[in-house]
Amino acid sequence: MQTQLESLFGNDIYETIVRTAEVNATAELSNVTKTAPMLKLLATILLTKGEKLFICATGEKTGKRYEAVKCLCSGQQIESIKTAQLSNSRVKLKLYDKSKEKNITDKGLLRIEFIYSSRGLKVARTGKTLAEFLKPDSILSLLSWYRKDYKELLIDCYWNNTDRYDLNDEYNVPVYEEMITIIYNDLVSHDGQPLSVALINKNLIEIDYELFKRACKRYYPKLNSAQKAWARVQKSGEIQVNIGVIDEFVSISKQIISG
DNA sequence: CACAAGGTGGACCTATGGAC
């Protein structure tokens, strides 16, 4: 790489000031259809942090109710999410469906990019010039910040790990638990009515059907009735059923963090 | 392997609400 850079730009290139840098990972999902719900999950998580998101989406149509109508869409299929400079002003985040670009595989490809600002690079101590930036220490440091930022932004929020042992903070409910609670509370206030409740909470349930199953298990005293309820809702065809999205989020997160 | 727990599908019953 060194010789290539030299031959292209001459020796002065190493004095170039590095102002931004991108760190990327591509996560492979078991199925193309999982990418869109995965992006929904990530958007939901990021929105809890009060960050602004730029979401690029196309319309999608699911549910038999929408067969009665020609044009109207039932929801959005997210293709990419960008954040503004995050509140720490060190980094921007970009998430998108890589298989949309490449169109090569039946696996889903989720691209996770962190774009570090000059402030972000300063905090990561990667030096000012390209020569300093290219040192192994700088690159390793940036990678460790990447892991740290990913953990703080997405995982800690999902699990609500504050990393602080603040005994006064008794509120320690992970986001996925809150999602289940919302659905569960609707089941309670409607005395069941699983199909109506599912439609009310379509946006959550379509992230991962497991959320609805958990809410049913919590609501019905008899496991059997819970199973019947979610089976009938699934059979109704009104709700997009995505399975195992949250599980895959957890497993790709582990891979990213452990490097 | 055996066993338990979880999941699926069929059958039955009941409550509700609309058509007449």
Added chain:
DNA sequence: GTCCATAGGTCCACCTTGTG
């Protein structure tokens, strides 16, 4: 009011899966 369709809760029989 009756009649009927539908949603949804329960029970049962059977299959699948994970665990020791």
